[in-house]
Amino acid sequence: MTDVATEKPRRGRPPVSDEQRQRQRLDISRHAVRLFADQGVAATSGEQIAQAAGVSERTFWRYFPHKESCVEPLLTKMVDAFCEVLHDWPRELELVDHLREAYSPLLDAATDEDIEAVLAVVRLTHGERALRAAYLMLRERAEDALGEVLAQRAGLARDAIEVRVQAAAMSAVLKVATDDVATAAADGVTRETLEGHREQIATALRGLSRML
Amino acid sequence: MTDVATEKPRRGRPPVSDEQRQRQRLDISRHAVRLFADQGVAATSGEQIAQAAGVSERTFWRYFPHKESCVEPLLTKMVDAFCEVLHDWPRELELVDHLREAYSPLLDAATDEDIEAVLAVVRLTHGERALRAAYLMLRERAEDALGEVLAQRAGLARDAIEVRVQAAAMSAVLKVATDDVATAAADGVTRETLEGHREQIATALRGLSRML
DNA sequence: CGCTTAATGGCAGATGGTGCCAATAAATGT
């Protein structure tokens, strides 16, 4: 057991660092999304993506188990950032107010191009079944993270029914808001677009609480 | 335009009725789900399903565009039934109360075997990514139907933000409740299991409203 | 420079899924 500091008399070529691998995936992801947006998912072959990214088809399939999961790195980048913001949501603040404070840095962390790409993917998910499926799966992962945060805030078990319900509901709200912003930003992203997202979330949350 | 009673001097073999086609799909669906549950989705080939259902592989692929969509007929049967119950949800009643009144007939409409199969699929979705994706897509269709109902009740446009948010939130709640019941009913379905579902939904909805 | 281990690329092969055409089934008209 107690492998406190696993002994490491490493001998051969060291495995590539995790960040390196993530960066590679992200790079391929960008190429793939561009192709998806240009010619559709079905019309884009794995071979094409691999070629665009400058790797062999074989290694491409090693990096991505399915074609649609190419969108994952780009999207998770955003989702993870959002989860981080959520994570240090102080107990005494309303969520909306917290977002107003902490949301902008999130946006500065990503390039405009990446943001544009993410929104493009979200728009694509409306016509491309395969992408929609991948997108929904990803949102469930986000919902999970959200559940952790909520459980901690409420001092309840992660699998308490209230926690899971609230996480699911908030996640659903976020989905609606995000979809709205993505379609609104169909042509060009401006800073207002994104602050619009923040406000859209606020509106949506209000709509939820008015529900009873 | 005005094709009031479309003239029909039909000449050749008439297309099979829609119900016929649905029944055929449902039949194949049952075989497929059994195989999925027994040996996993990945290990079940289209050829195998076709053979089990007694059709050629070619026609199988005509009935189902993807392997995972085999679960669709069984699930939609339930979802549609639920939507129907929702549809005549009288304005003056709380949802929970309405369900208490109208939920049982829903269950009587289906055979125990089908209910068992549906729950089995829901359980399967936790380990089988492909099924999870299909399941989520289907839930989105249900969310859409829910949106229609809510819009009508509230006298708002279908695409009003409040309507969409509420539909998404309720749908999410339903998802949690359903998941709970499916895992709870892992071994054998009893009538209590299903009344449990109704109460689980009630609990979940309360949890949601407590959220603010 | 040799030794060791990780990543890559190439190739064969199973499975998913589609287009095309021939065969058959179910109706109607003569």
Next chain:
DNA sequence: ACATTTATTGGCACCATCTGCCATTAAGCG
């Protein structure tokens, strides 16, 4: 009964997705 017409079916060829296996190359270390 038989020809005609149209819908469904099944068979076949074919491309794309994805995996297992092995040779090759890359990256560290003494």
